[in-house]
Each structure stands twice: as structure tokens, then as C-alpha cells.
Amino acid sequence: MELMRLGERGSERPAVRDDGGLFDLSGLTADVSGDFLGDGGMNRVRAALAAGSLPSLSDTAPDGTGPRVGAPVAKPGAVICIGQNYAAHAAESGSTPPERPIIFFKHPNTVVGPDDDVRIPPGATKVDWEVELAVVIGRQARYLSSPDEALAHVAGYAIGNDVSERSLQIEQSGGQWSKGKSAETFNPLGPWLACDIQDPQKLRLRSWVNGEPRQDSSTADMIFSVARLVFDLSQYLVLDPGDVINTGTPEGVALSGRFPYLDTGDVVELEIDGLGRQRQTIR
Structure with missing residues (x-):
């Protein structure tokens, strides 16, 4: 399981890669932040993956390019x-x-x-x-x-x-x-x-x-x-x-x-x- 943030700076969308698929985490969290990680966020992602309830994302646009990849954690405190x-x-x-x-x-x-x-x-x-x-x-x-x-x-x-x-x-x-x-x-x-x-x-x-x-x-x-x-x-x-x-x-x-x-x-x-x-x- 790999957490990602995709999109332009300041507007990144949380996502997860798992078993070759890319899935949208927007329904679980607004961002991959310290609060999310510290509040059991990873357990919720694993549960959602197991349940198959996360929407699939494509990592490429129609022109073959992909979205910008942001840092995988938003605004680290240190x-x-x-x-x-x-x-x-x-x-x-x-x-x-x-x-x-x-x-x-x-x-x-x-x-x-x-x-x-x-x-x-x-x-x-x-x-x-x-x-x-x-x-x-x-x-x-x-x-x-x-x-x-x-x-x-x-x-x-x-x-x-x-x-x-x-x-x-x-x-x-x-x-x-x-x-x-x-x-x-x-x-x-x-x-x-x-x-x-x-x-x-x-x-x-x-x-x-x-x-x-x-x-x-x-x-x-x-x-x-x-x-x-x-x-x-x-x-x-x-x-x-x-x-x-x-x-x-x-x-x-x-x-x-x-x-x-x-x-x-x-x-x-x-x-x-x-x-x-x-x-x-x-x-």
C-alpha cells in the first residue's frame, strides 16, 4: 500500500496505490496529513481497500500525461x-x-x-x-x-x-x-x-x-x-x-x-x- 497526493500544488487529491491499482481517497480524507495518519487513517484505507469501496483513478490523462505528483504527506510539522x-x-x-x-x-x-x-x-x-x-x-x-x-x-x-x-x-x-x-x-x-x-x-x-x-x-x-x-x-x-x-x-x-x-x-x-x-x- 502506497499513499500519494496528485494534482497541482495546493490542490492535491489523496490517493492510494495497491496491487497495481490507483484509488481515490477523497471520500476518506481531504488530504494525507499528520492528523489523518495519527487518527487511524491508514487502518481506514486498508479496510476500504479490503471492502473494494474506493473509486478507481486513472494515472494518465487522455493525452498520455499524468497529473503532477505532490509530496506524499501534506505540510509536515517538522x-x-x-x-x-x-x-x-x-x-x-x-x-x-x-x-x-x-x-x-x-x-x-x-x-x-x-x-x-x-x-x-x-x-x-x-x-x-x-x-x-x-x-x-x-x-x-x-x-x-x-x-x-x-x-x-x-x-x-x-x-x-x-x-x-x-x-x-x-x-x-x-x-x-x-x-x-x-x-x-x-x-x-x-x-x-x-x-x-x-x-x-x-x-x-x-x-x-x-x-x-x-x-x-x-x-x-x-x-x-x-x-x-x-x-x-x-x-x-x-x-x-x-x-x-x-x-x-x-x-x-x-x-x-x-x-x-x-x-x-x-x-x-x-x-x-x-x-x-x-x-x-x-x-
């Missing part, structure tokens, strides 16, 4: 990010692997659809890509007693692109990375929220720029697992339904010095097993 969560990426950044998760935040309004354009901020010269496994919270998590409890608080998983402007992140940071992470369009998310992933630590994730391979790794290489991250974060803050956690990126970004930073007209593509594919043009 976007919490984990830095240097793959040892090889920490090394290419010039750092040793962290002993505890590094946490920073992106402004929630950075979240856009998976194929929406990414906009370079005025004067920016070091815009970078980062394919990441994104976790969406489905049940409030506060002061969990162990990582064993954590995954029960997850609604599902999606592809996230933690777009970064490295000069703002590093050279003008003041010791905190969020300046280089929070420009508009800097968090494409989706195309869907996968709700039935059994093991989030067995997913291959890849990225390309202009068709050339950049990143190719596995979530098995995370320093801190999804369960550990949700548990750890719950000790410092309350995770609410709809919150998004970007769990870190593997090696292969422009910050490494091996590749040029992004420029106008470049095309970034990202893919994670079972979570679909993104494609953004840099504007």
Missing part, C-alpha cells in the same frame, strides 16, 4: 535531518563517523513534489544533491524506552532529496547547517509513501546527474538505523504524526570534490528500492 549517517560520506566530507546522531532541521516549506523543479537561491554556487531514505511518523513518539518500539511509530518511507547549498551550510553556518538546507524547493519528497516496507535497512539507493551515476549504496550501511534514529530523537523532542526524518546520504555528492556542483538545466534523478523514482530540473 523536517528533521541526520548528518553524516554513512561512514563513507562522513569521510568524503572530511569528518570521522559520529558517535551519536548529528541532528539539524530544514524548514518544512522546503518540501515539494518529487518531480518539481529545484530552484537555485540568488548567488548560490555550491548546490548539491543527497538521495536519502525519508521516514514519515505515523504515531506520536516521545521518550521511547528502546529502539525495539520505534518502527511501530513509523507510517512509511519515501525518497527524499536533501538538497544543500554548501557555502551557506559550511562557510556561513555559524556552527549550524540549516542555513544551507532551507531554501525553497530544497526537499523533494515522494513519489509515494510506502507503508509496507518490512526492513528499512535493506534498500538500495542511487542518484544520477544528467544521466551519469553519482551515488549507489544501501541503507544497510547506515551508521544509525531507522529504529535507532526514531528512538534517539524521541529522547530530545516529541515526534508527531506527519513529521519527516531525512536519515542521511551515502557518498557520491559534489562536496566530495569528485563532481561539479549543480547548475541551471541540470537534471537530478534519485531512486530507492520499492519507493519509486524522482526527477528534478535545476532552475
